[in-house]
Amino acid sequence: MKIPGLGCLKGCLFTIVILFVASWLIWKLSPLPEWIGTGKSYWQQIGDIIDTVSGWIGDLGGKSSGQP
Structure with missing residues (x-):
């Protein structure tokens, strides 16, 4: 195409x-999931990584998580 x-x-x-x-x-x-030992599925782990990275980027931008 x-x-x-x-x-x-x-x-x-x-x-x-x-x-x-x-x-x-x-x-x-x-055996990567067992080595990491989180017990999460692939999609749960990807979602957790995205949440962690987006929180880290938000903290870099000056947005403090947990405070309104």
Whole structure:
């Protein structure tokens, strides 16, 4: 499928999808969850990582978490 002007965008999106699928396969097919020892599923762990990073970025921006 050739879409003019989307060469770089299509390549970047395809790379992101490949990395996401590879990380999921590594999570499912390796003993990584037991090594980490959280007892969380792949999706729960990804959500926790996103929450942690977004809180960290918010703290960098001067927003203090926990205070109104």
